[in-house]
Amino acid sequence: MSNHKQIKSVSRRDFLRYTSVTGGVFVLGAVLPSFSPVWANAATANDASNTLNLFVSIDDDSTVNIVCHRSEMGQGVRTGIPQIVADELCADWSKVNVVQGLADEAYGSQNTDGSRSIRRFYTTMREMGATARAMLEQAAAQKWAVPVADVFAENGMIVHKASGKALSFGELASAAGQITPPAIKDLTFKSPEQFKLIGKPVTSVDLSDVLTGNTTFGQDIKLDDMLYASIERCPVVGGSVKTFNKDAPLKVANVLAVVEMPKQSLPVLFKNLNGVAVLASNTWSALQGRQALDVSWDLGANQTHDSEAYLTELKQRIVTKGKPFRQIGDAYKAYESSEQSLEATYTLPYLVHAPMEPPAATAVFKDGYCEVWACTQTPQSTQQNVAGALGIDKSKVKVNVTLLGGGFGRKSKPDFSVEAAVLAQKTGKPVKVVWSREDEIRHGYYHAISAQHFQAGIDANNKVTSWLQRTAFPSISWTFTGTTDEPQNNELSLGFGDLPFDIDNLSCETHKAPAHVRIGWMRSVSNIQHGFAIGSFVDELAEKVGVSTAQMWLTLIGDDRIVDPKPEGFDYANYGEPDGAFPIETKRLKNVLNELMGKSGADQPTADNEGWGISVHRSFVSYVAVATKVKVENNKVSVLEMHSVIDAGRVINPDRVKSQQEGAMIFGLSIALMSEITLKEGAIEQSNFHDYNVLRMHQSPKIVTHIIESTEAPGGVGEPGVPPVAASVVNAIYHASKTRIRALPVSKHFTV
Amino acid sequence: MIRFNLNNKAVEVDVDPNMPLLWVLRDILNMTGTKFGCGMAQCGACTVHLDGQPIRSCVMPLSAIADKNVDTIEGLSTDASHPVQQAWLEHNVPQCGYCQSGQIMSAVALLNEHPNPDDETIDNYMQGNICRCGTYPRIKAAIKTAAKNNRSAFDYSLAKDVGAHV
Numbered sequence: 001m002s003n004h005k006q007i008k009s010v011s012r013r014d015f016l017r018y019t020s021v022t023g024g025v026f027v028l029g030a031v032l033p034s035f036s037p038v039w040a041n042a043a044t045a046n047d048a049s050n051t052l053n054l055f056v057s058i059d060d061d062s063t064v065n066i067v068c069h070r071s072e073m074g075q076g077v078r079t080g081i082p083q084i085v086a087d088e089l090c091a092d093w094s095k096v097n098v099v100q101g102l103a104d105e106a107y108g109s110q111n112t113d114g115s116r117s118i119r120r121f122y123t124t125m126r127e128m129g130a131t132a133r134a135m136l137e138q139a140a141a142q143k144w145a146v147p148v149a150d151v152f153a154e155n156g157m158i159v160h161k162a163s164g165k166a167l168s169f170g171e172l173a174s175a176a177g178q179i180t181p182p183a184i185k186d187l188t189f190k191s192p193e194q195f196k197l198i199g200k201p202v203t204s205v206d207l208s209d210v211l212t213g214n215t216t217f218g219q220d221i222k223l224d225d226m227l228y229a230s231i232e233r234c235p236v237v238g239g240s241v242k243t244f245n246k247d248a249p250l251k252v253a254n255v256l257a258v259v260e261m262p263k264q265s266l267p268v269l270f271k272n273l274n275g276v277a278v279l280a281s282n283t284w285s286a287l288q289g290r291q292a293l294d295v296s297w298d299l300g301a302n303q304t305h306d307s308e309a310y311l312t313e314l315k316q317r318i319v320t321k322g323k324p325f326r327q328i329g330d331a332y333k334a335y336e337s338s339e340q341s342l343e344a345t346y347t348l349p350y351l352v353h354a355p356m357e358p359p360a361a362t363a364v365f366k367d368g369y370c371e372v373w374a375c376t377q378t379p380q381s382t383q384q385n386v387a388g389a390l391g392i393d394k395s396k397v398k399v400n401v402t403l404l405g406g407g408f409g410r411k412s413k414p415d416f417s418v419e420a421a422v423l424a425q426k427t428g429k430p431v432k433v434v435w436s437r438e439d440e441i442r443h444g445y446y447h448a449i450s451a452q453h454f455q456a457g458i459d460a461n462n463k464v465t466s467w468l469q470r471t472a473f474p475s476i477s478w479t480f481t482g483t484t485d486e487p488q489n490n491e492l493s494l495g496f497g498d499l500p501f502d503i504d505n506l507s508c509e510t511h512k513a514p515a516h517v518r519i520g521w522m523r524s525v526s527n528i529q530h531g532f533a534i535g536s537f538v539d540e541l542a543e544k545v546g547v548s549t550a551q552m553w554l555t556l557i558g559d560d561r562i563v564d565p566k567p568e569g570f571d572y573a574n575y576g577e578p579d580g581a582f583p584i585e586t587k588r589l590k591n592v593l594n595e596l597m598g599k600s601g602a603d604q605p606t607a608d609n610e611g612w613g614i615s616v617h618r619s620f621v622s623y624v625a626v627a628t629k630v631k632v633e634n635n636k637v638s639v640l641e642m643h644s645v646i647d648a649g650r651v652i653n654p655d656r657v658k659s660q661q662e663g664a665m666i667f668g669l670s671i672a673l674m675s676e677i678t679l680k681e682g683a684i685e686q687s688n689f690h691d692y693n694v695l696r697m698h699q700s701p702k703i704v705t706h707i708i709e710s711t712e713a714p715g716g717v718g719e720p721g722v723p724p725v726a727a728s729v730v731n732a733i734y735h736a737s738k739t740r741i742r743a744l745p746v747s748k749h750f751t752v
Numbered sequence: 753m754i755r756f757n758l759n760n761k762a763v764e765v766d767v768d769p770n771m772p773l774l775w776v777l778r779d780i781l782n783m784t785g786t787k788f789g790c791g792m793a794q795c796g797a798c799t800v801h802l803d804g805q806p807i808r809s810c811v812m813p814l815s816a817i818a819d820k821n822v823d824t825i826e827g828l829s830t831d832a833s834h835p836v837q838q839a840w841l842e843h844n845v846p847q848c849g850y851c852q853s854g855q856i857m858s859a860v861a862l863l864n865e866h867p868n869p870d871d872e873t874i875d876n877y878m879q880g881n882i883c884r885c886g887t888y889p890r891i892k893a894a895i896k897t898a899a900k901n902n903r904s905a906f907d908y909s910l911a912k913d914v915g916a917h918v
Contacts, residue, residue: 074847074885203844210849211832211840213785213825217850220784228779253768282779283788284771356789356797356850356884405787405850406884437790655844659887663847666886689794689882698875700888 056085056132062156062170064091069101070121071112071377072206073355073407074663075718076656079204080118081125083652087197088129088190091169092156098205103379103399112377113412113521114575115620115716118652122714130187132176139175140167192650192711201655206403218360218375218402223430226362227256229423230286230434232293233275233443236682237517238266238300240274249289255280258289259426261419262389267482268518270385270415273443277423283434303682305516307350307449314451314472314513315345322470322509323486326497326570329505331457334466338457342544346454346533347743350677351447352686353522354694357405358435363420369396370424374417375404382414386421397421408667409522413445441692442684445520446677448473448513452533457505462545464556466505471496473529474515485514487526493573495530495619495723498565500584502558508570516682523667524719527619528726532672532744535615535727539734549614549731550597553590560587575620575716582621582715589618592625592645592708599706600643602627606736609633610640613731615724620716622648623708626665626724628701632737636751639669639729641702644721649712661705661721668725669701670694673752674745699752754818758783759827769815773807774798776814777824785825785853789882796881799854800824806861808880825853828860836860839898847885855881859895868899 057065066082078098086096101107109120133153140158141148150161157166192199209215234240246258257279264271276293280286321332335341361374363386370390376382379399387394404411416433423431435443450473457466475491477484487510489497497508522528542552563584565572574582593616597603602612609632616625624647629640642665651657674693678685686692730741733750741749755764758781765780772791777783777800786809789797793808800809801823828834832841836859846852855878862869862877869877874892883891 072848074849076847201844203841204846206849207841207844207846208832210846210852211837211856212828212830213853214830215849216784217787219788220778222779222782222784282767282771282775284768284775284779287791354884356795356848356882357787358789403850404848406848408884434788437792437795659844659847659885659890662889663886666888667884688792689790690792694882694884695886695888696880696882697878697888697891700886700892703889 056089056128058169058173058176060170060173062092062095062168063097064089064095064156064169065097065099067099067101069107069110070117071110071379071401071404071407073112073377073404073411075660076204076653077112077117078206079202080652080656081121082205083197083202084122084125085129087195088126089133090153090155093197093202095156100401103383103401105380110379111381111412112407113409115719116575118714119621119716122652126189127184127187130189131181134182134187135176135179136169136172138179139172143167143172143175198652199650199654202653204656216402217357217405218373219357219405219434221360221362221373221402221432223362223364226430226432227279227281227427228283228286228434229277229279229420229431230283230290230436231261231275231277231419231439232290232295233273233439234297234299235442235684236297236299236303237268237273238302239297240300241276242296242298244276244293244295248292248294249278252285252289252292254282254285255289257427258293259423262422268479270381270413270418271389272415272419272422279423279427279431286434287436299682302516305679305682307679311347311449311451314449315347317511318345318451318453318470318472322511324507324509325492326508326565326568327506328503328568331466331468331505331507334505335455335457335468338466339460340458340544341456342458342541343453343455344537344540344742346452346536348450348529348532349744350449350517350679351522351671351675352441352444352677352692353408353410354440354692355404355406355408355410358437358440359411359416360432360434361417361420362430362432363417363424364430365390365421365424365428368392369398370421371398371400372417372421373400373402374414375402375411376414376417377404377407377412378414381412382417385414385418389418389422390425409520409525410444413520437689438687441686441688445479445518447522447528448475448519450529452529454533454537456537456541458545462547464503464541467501467503468507468509469496469499470509470511471530472511472513473526474513474519476519476521478515479519486510486512489571490573491526492570494526495534495617496526497570498563498572498584498618499534500563500586500589500618501556503556506568517679524619524722527617527719527723528671531615531617531619531723532726535617535724536730536742539613539727539731540740548603550593550603553593553616557586557590577621582713584618588623588647589616592616592623592647595645595706595708596625596627596643599645600627600704602629602643609736611732611735611737613728613733613735615727615731617720617723619720619723622646622715622717622720624720624724626728628725628728628732630729630732630736632733632750637673637733637746639699639701641704643704643706645706645708646717646721647708647710648715648717648720649710650714651707652714654707657707657717658705660717662703664719664721665703665725666695666700668722669699669729671722672726672729672744672746673699674747676745693747754814756817756819757821759823765814767814770813773800773809773812773814773817773822777809783824783826787850787853789851789854795851796858797851797854799857799881801857801861804861804864806858825857828856834860835901836863836898839894839901842897843890843894845887845890845894847887851881851883855883855891859891859898862895863899869895
């Protein structure tokens, strides 16, 4: 266990402040070290802090309140985090009450992205549970006047070994609260064999409420006297309002106000977009009033952006020598002198998140204070950006985190909360900003359009001796700088510069790619395009030299070793982990691939028009291999079945890991098969689910998930399943039909 | 003033008759179990039953439901005891949960119409309900479990959904 933290008692008043509920008698807090976020730049630097983190409190009636300070969006964190605490605490799970933490830097990072809730908090959660247990044991020992070694905790009770007498946590809570927390070095922890909750498929704490419709998502918030706002935003990023009809919307029944949003300029950050809000006493009236606005726009410089022409330019640029950032040997020289060679260029379109719940936020501004309710992945960034927009100190902004109807990265941008806060300040009333689906599709933070180019030189013995790879896409950093025009280190660290191959001559390069829309992170981020391109090229290489794709992977990966790209010139970010933690282990990568081949049947023959495709990828410090079987018939691709193997280290809740893998396969299938955002004259062409396609039930195959049993530290789970999917799909299509798809989505080439 | 039965209780609302039922439920009647996903009958998150038939409430004007019977997720059971809810529980179906009210209401209607649906019937009936988290395999499994588990309970559910309003 780590020794760089302190745990201290927290007062009832503080517990109230951090959670907005009445705290129990016995409250604990931990001091966490600061972590560098995955996106270590100005926009999220605020989520690294070094103060109070997580809290346990126990009521007199033995209710154990455990704070979840991270956002629930379907990944199961409101169950997983408390599972860890409760296990070390030896709590009675039926008495655990999960409390959603408010935004507070005291918690350390609450930014629920980067697949890191369990990865970053597993150890701390165990310490929290163990500390609380030690204090309860101490309290019981004092009460009975026996040595603490003679008592133990079990299922919400402290038991005296010799006599068998027992006291409940509730009976001991008050006395335990008076005890000085032990030092972390003095804590005792369960051995893995003693775990009762960790590693078990505990049912989600919100399940029953979901099934009865008794849940509160961001869209569900309602306050007294609240106005519902719908905002017409400029179709082109950087454009602004010229004129609009302020009177016509007010003639629509129940429309109460029309407000022009504050005019903003680049960088876009998390500011509101330029536009006009219509506020009404219900959502429908606001939407109706908005149609009467008749806004004319000054569209600005980005109105010339055409995604098709842009991608053509990227494809032309990517085949030329780029800016190298990681090199071994001389890849160009080796390529020129190679016996055989292969080259290929891969492209992906812009993508948007499309969570089932469009963004929504509610705000009240009163007496210089603002309170927000939002489906946010990032409560502290919400707090800071709202404070900035209102010109008040962030200590005067309270952020309540609702359930999230999906997030996938969209809701780690607090722009929609900023909109609500601004309108609450301007109107003096509670305001809920409701994003329509059209708003969500057309005004997102898009996954970047991209091109990747690969060249391999092969010697007479079919050995790959030279590997050149280039990537170009508009950077997320542009969103924060307004000027960045090429991929950044953090993005190149996502499945590209960390290429784990044993190649004598390697050159990893980038090219320029200016941004014209808000660019953001989406589930597995740049691993999407990099996993697709590398996984496709390995399959093409295997075909070229006449070996199986699995064998080509194993040969390229090479011997068991740790891959460290740093000596080769690349300042690899490794998902924000400190040096030495979670290294790139080729053994684990090969293991998930070998397990996949053993369990999926992907090496078995198929019918003529059917085929298997595989790929494997490490991301968020976990390892995933995927096999997909497709049928190609009458120019139509049907996905028949998918298998995935994940090594995410120790797993807290295997059922939620399985469900994340299932979801990742389906999210990946949408990307591979059908999703595409295009722009003409600077504006998004798609608007709703009829033209932004995502996978539906009849396109969803049989899915089998295998989880590697591991005692390694927990890695990421939410995202790592996505990157290998698209490559496995196009590879399967190739093996079924001999048609190689290098430009996603598949729907450009086949019916899906 | 338009009257209809909501989960077996008479209600009256005085709003624009063109307002879709979804917003009547959510904004006027504070029944937020029914969710907004797309506003154009593309995603199924807003699915409710109108006289026992599944409809997308986001495109159903209030005027069209006058004197009719509307059932929402809140009317299925308050304790998750309905056989479809029980099957959902058994398979741990939801992830984020946002689409699940609509999924469950579609599944109840499916099973009322096809007590023992095969894969193709499930695919056809459920393809209007999008789940972005990707719970489709579990939804399919849960529908089959519900079909298998409790035929007698379904007969009861059928009576409740279709017959009890008459």
